[in-house]
Amino acid sequence: MNKIGEHIRQRAAELLESREIDAFIGFRQGSLPMTTQHYVARSAAEAQNLVWNSFCVLNPTNILPSLLKSFEPPRRPGDPLPDDLPKVGIAVTGCWSRNLAIQFQENQASRKRVIAIGLPCTGMSDRRQILAQTGEMVTEVSETAEDLYFTGGTVASLKRTEILRPNCASCVHPQPVARIMTEVIEGDCINNDAAGRFAEVEEIEAKDSDGRWDWFSSEFSACIRCYSCRNACPLCYCPTCFVDDAKPQWVGKGLNSSDTSIFHILRAYHCAGRCTDCGSCEAACPMGLRLRLLTKKLDKDVVDMFDSEAGVEPFKPLPLSTYSQADPQPFIVQPSHSKGEDS
Amino acid sequence: MKTLKLSNDELQGWLASWQQKHAIYAPQLGTDASKPQFHDWALLDGDEMPQLPTGVVKNSIKRFYLPQPQTMGTFSIDKRQADAFIIKETLPDSAKKQILLGARPCDARAILLKNQILASDPYFQAAREKNIVVGVTCSDQAPTCFCHKTGASPLAFIGMDIALSQTDEGWLAEIITPRGEELAGNGAEASEAKIAELKEKRDAIKQCSPAHGFKEQPMQEMYDAPLWQGLSDRCISCGTCTFLCPTCTCFDIQDETSGNTGRRIRIWDSCMTALFTAHTSGHNPRGTKLSRVRQRFMHKLKYYPDDYGPLYCVGCGRCVRDCPTNIDIREVIEDLQS
Numbered sequence: 318m319n320k321i322g323e324h325i326r327q328r329a330a331e332l333l334e335s336r337e338i339d340a341f342i343g344f345r346q347g348s349l350p351m352t353t354q355h356y357v358a359r360s361a362a363e364a365q366n367l368v369w370n371s372f373c374v375l376n377p378t379n380i381l382p383s384l385l386k387s388f389e390p391p392r393r394p395g396d397p398l399p400d401d402l403p404k405v406g407i408a409v410t411g412c413w414s415r416n417l418a419i420q421f422q423e424n425q426a427s428r429k430r431v432i433a434i435g436l437p438c439t440g441m442s443d444r445r446q447i448l449a450q451t452g453e454m455v456t457e458v459s460e461t462a463e464d465l466y467f468t469g470g471t472v473a474s475l476k477r478t479e480i481l482r483p484n485c486a487s488c489v490h491p492q493p494v495a496r497i498m499t500e501v502i503e504g505d506c507i508n509n510d511a512a513g514r515f516a517e518v519e520e521i522e523a524k525d526s527d528g529r530w531d532w533f534s535s536e537f538s539a540c541i542r543c544y545s546c547r548n549a550c551p552l553c554y555c556p557t558c559f560v561d562d563a564k565p566q567w568v569g570k571g572l573n574s575s576d577t578s579i580f581h582i583l584r585a586y587h588c589a590g591r592c593t594d595c596g597s598c599e600a601a602c603p604m605g606l607r608l609r610l611l612t613k614k615l616d617k618d619v620v621d622m623f624d625s626e627a628g629v630e631p632f633k634p635l636p637l638s639t640y641s642q643a644d645p646q647p648f649i650v651q652p653s654h655s656k657g658e659d660s
Numbered sequence: 661m662k663t664l665k666l667s668n669d670e671l672q673g674w675l676a677s678w679q680q681k682h683a684i685y686a687p688q689l690g691t692d693a694s695k696p697q698f699h700d701w702a703l704l705d706g707d708e709m710p711q712l713p714t715g716v717v718k719n720s721i722k723r724f725y726l727p728q729p730q731t732m733g734t735f736s737i738d739k740r741q742a743d744a745f746i747i748k749e750t751l752p753d754s755a756k757k758q759i760l761l762g763a764r765p766c767d768a769r770a771i772l773l774k775n776q777i778l779a780s781d782p783y784f785q786a787a788r789e790k791n792i793v794v795g796v797t798c799s800d801q802a803p804t805c806f807c808h809k810t811g812a813s814p815l816a817f818i819g820m821d822i823a824l825s826q827t828d829e830g831w832l833a834e835i836i837t838p839r840g841e842e843l844a845g846n847g848a849e850a851s852e853a854k855i856a857e858l859k860e861k862r863d864a865i866k867q868c869s870p871a872h873g874f875k876e877q878p879m880q881e882m883y884d885a886p887l888w889q890g891l892s893d894r895c896i897s898c899g900t901c902t903f904l905c906p907t908c909t910c911f912d913i914q915d916e917t918s919g920n921t922g923r924r925i926r927i928w929d930s931c932m933t934a935l936f937t938a939h940t941s942g943h944n945p946r947g948t949k950l951s952r953v954r955q956r957f958m959h960k961l962k963y964y965p966d967d968y969g970p971l972y973c974v975g976c977g978r979c980v981r982d983c984p985t986n987i988d989i990r991e992v993i994e995d996l997q998s
Contacts, residue, residue: 347986347988348980348986348988348990348991349803349804349980349981349986349988350803352986353986354894354985354986355893355894355985356894357893375984375985379896380893380894445696445698446696449696449697449698452714453713453714453715453802453803453804454714454800454802454803455803456803469803535692536695539695541728541900541903543898543899543900543903543930544898544899545896545898545899545900545984548896548897548898549896549898549984561933561934561935563935563938569914569916570912570914570927571728571729571914571916571925571927572728572729572927573916600984601896601898601984601985602984603898603900603903603904603982603984604696604718605695605696605698607695607696
């Protein structure tokens with residue numbers, strides 16, 4: 318971890334020093350133990366603030382499009398962009414690199430303007446899960462490749478494998494997508510068994526329909542509708558989200574369960590075939606909702622139906638924004654139930 | 661003010677007798693083990709004193725004063741009815757009291773600070789009537805606690821009806837208001853020595869000046885400070901800070917209908933969202949994230965102190981603990997002071 322951090326600081330400083338890039342997106346230490354902050358370094362000196370540890374949980378590609386845009390000159394609609402716009406550097410792990418691939422495909426970021434440094438990833442840890450075991454009084458945390466050590470907590474150390482975030486524990490693409498990386502830092506990656514990757518989803522799928530409904534109603538009942546899941550997600554970039562529309566108002570603003578459900582169902586569906594299971598939504602949720610279970614279910618469906626995983630093949634069109642005759646289409650070819658009437 | 665000395669059993673006796681007459685809400689750990697575990701307010705079933713974590717629980721007692729949502733009135737949308745579309749106001753039933761057991765000093769103080777803004781709000785005033793605060797002072801502070809840096813103290817009792825302080829042998833119960841007097845059960849008066857000991861602990865806490873000198877700082881200088889840019893680069897506009905904040909008070913009003921009836925509700929709103937100030941014309945006077953991030957801090961650190969005196973922050977640290985991007989108001993205060 319320390320070696321990777323050192324490498325990021327050094328490369329970011331070099332790139333900034335040589336003016337190859339104007340800004341570098343990474344993380345810096347937060348104000349509390351086990352927290353980090355998104356950080357944009359704009360000089361070689363600022364690059365020394367970059368850190369890399371087990372608590373870099375918010376997806377950094379989320380701030381890439383707006384940062385790129387901030388370097389663009391004001392212009393009229395339809396006017397072309399100048400060719401020599403400043404570039405931005407970013408350090409990405411497997412899931413984040415797949416988000417980058419999607420941003421390139423969906424024209425949220427220009428590949429020409431991004432210098433991507435691929436990182437090996439051994440998985441991130443869940444601060445809240447740790448605090449539940451150590452108590453709130455932890456004042457300092459240090460880490461090795463295998464363990465985390467705490468000062469001030471009721472527990473002195475924990476194995477990293479025990480407190481991995483569930484998305485990291487089921488991740489099968491820890492390696493950055495090589496084809497869109499400018500350079501890659503070599504190192505050990507987490508090595509999960511692909512067979513159990515959808516176990517969390519299968520557990521819910523196994524319930525009957527009443528059981529699934531009960532699970533859904535209870536899982537999302539604590540939602541306070543702050544939308545931090547949406548705001549922490551690099552896939553959500555609509556200028557006006559459907560829940561913020563006032564004319565017409567699609568969704569009620571109170572905590573009525575039907576309104577909350579609609580938000581969560583639609584948010585998840587908008588991520589179908591695009592979600593990389595980076596866990597940013599869960600890391601951001603103040604109520605600790607397991608939002609990933611919905612998006613993971615859609616990941617599974619897209620794998621089953623379209624044999625496709627978001628961003629893994631960076632130049633292949635996303636399954637839900639293209640059409641192929643091989644797409645599953647039982648809703649079209651299934652014979653009508655009321656035979657004869659429709660013909 | 662009377663100070664009683666209670667054993668754990670005696671306090672439990674009080675609880676048992678309160679249970680007969682009132683609903684008691686207290687911080688409790690979630691019962692569903694499959695979900696993330698944290699303490700939050702829930703109706704107390706048994707008559708045992710709940711285990712309070714160090715520092716504050718997930719939500720403040722704000723939800724008992726500004727319910728999410730608050731029904732302000734109901735109406736019929738059946739045009740055949742004579743009273744169609746006429747709103748009938750519904751105030752909370754303040755005669756039916758409920759007890760907030762285990763409120764921390766920061767939360768209790770927050771209600772008093774809110775009262776400056778909501779002094780003539782009938783819903784808030786009815787809720788103040790309804791809720792009896794049996795607070796518990798803090799013998800320890802969590803790493804995110806900083807009430808002593810907002811002009812308050814972890815051992816303060818302001819805003820409480822009864823203040824409980826844990827001691828080696830049990831509890832000291834300070835009976836602060838007539839309502840507290842009415843609620844309190846029997847107990848032996850605490851000895852002079854015990855009372856002096858508590859006072860000594862209170863005096864030992866170094867409180868800072870309530871407004872941090874922000875009242876004297878020129879408004880324009882704070883408004884134009886360079887730090888807002890860095891904060892807004894990182895902020896994801898979720899408003900978790902405002903929702904969890906015990907002092908944040910802003911609300912939105914919406915009408916909801918179902919079948920032939922409707923209700924007018926008041927729900928929490930957040931200055932962190934663009935919609936908060938969006939005009940019908942499409943113009944938004946606070947159209948940038950920077951201006952919204954600045955608004956929250958300026959309201960807490962400058963506008964409110966200018967109007968009412970103290971900071972509009974009680975130092976509970978909930979926003980520090982749960983901000984997804986780790987925006988820390990303590991750092992903002994330090995930055996603005998330097």
